[in-house]
Amino acid sequence: MAYIDPHIHMVSRTTDDYRRMAEAGCVAITEPAFWAGFDRSSPAAFADYFRQLTQVEPRRAATYGIDHYCWLCINPKEAEDPGFAREVISLVPEFLKADNVLGIGEIGLNKNSRNEMIILEEQIELARQHGQMILVHTPHLEDKLKGTRLTMDALANAGIEPGRVLIDHVEEHTVAEVLDRGFWAGMTLYPDSKCTPQRAVDIIECYGNERIWINSAGDWGPSDPLSVPKCHSEMRRRGHAPSLAEKISLHNPVAFLSQSPAFTPPCGVGLPAASA
């Protein structure tokens, strides 16, 4: 089945992963800017990273017939020093001109600190000024519930239209609030934290299949770039119709991402409104 992995960090993955994803049916990916596993020593390192996201990865992906899009920002783990963060933010507008950039992301909070909040608000304002969509990272583990609420409040205070924002890494304790407030929700399939494929299907069964997608968030840590098709096989195993996987991993991502003029639906996928 053709599918989109809408959140994966291919800078951390091998070319062989691109090949295996293509063989599993992946036709497009979106790659948010994130923490590299260490703090960068200078804003120039971010300029190089943004070039990698806008120039290098699209070429690697194209080799395997995968469309590559990205989101740009400074991530919350490197936002505790506002002066440094602002220097990085000042680099973003120039890169927004690249033709594979969908918006600002993954912005959000990590430890829910005051400085993280300040930089989150400034990046929300950056998105607003440039008419960009937003992809939100929500904090890990015990910090997720609080950080999700603080982030949604900041977006609402800035007057951002929730239908143009995806709140990622939702779990059972945050998904209802995210959807109730009109945002899109992303579930990240990780072996140890966030959602397993089984729990992701449970959440779809309990909270519905509208305004929600799944992603692998494959990166340098414990993660699996093929977790999206593995979640589809969990759906099939339970007896769900194939249309459910298509809705979650093709039609929903296309509906959300098509709000950006930079996005072209893969394989001529339209915008069917029907639920699975």
Place this chain on the structure above:
Amino acid sequence: MPSPSCPLDARKAVDLYFMEHRAKLLDIAAFLDRLDRAAAGATDDVRLRAMRQAIPLLIDGEGDRARRILELFSDHSAEPIPEAHTQAAIGVDPQGGYEAAATPQTT
């Protein structure tokens, strides 16, 4: 919220998932046994207190167990903290207390 929509009947769900979750239950049991054999000192760890408080939620007869355990493990304060001194999370609220509960708590 849509009504529950798992296409499996309970018997098929047990057939599909029992062995996997039997193994996970034994993992938890063996982990607790391992702690008993470990040198003293770890048993007051906030993570273990939180885990001990979470386990009764599995059998309290209420639904939404995953959501309630995640809420139990969450920081419920509302204001941003003054400063981030670490980038990491530990899995439960470090300020959560998690005193041994006589009866399971729902949130």
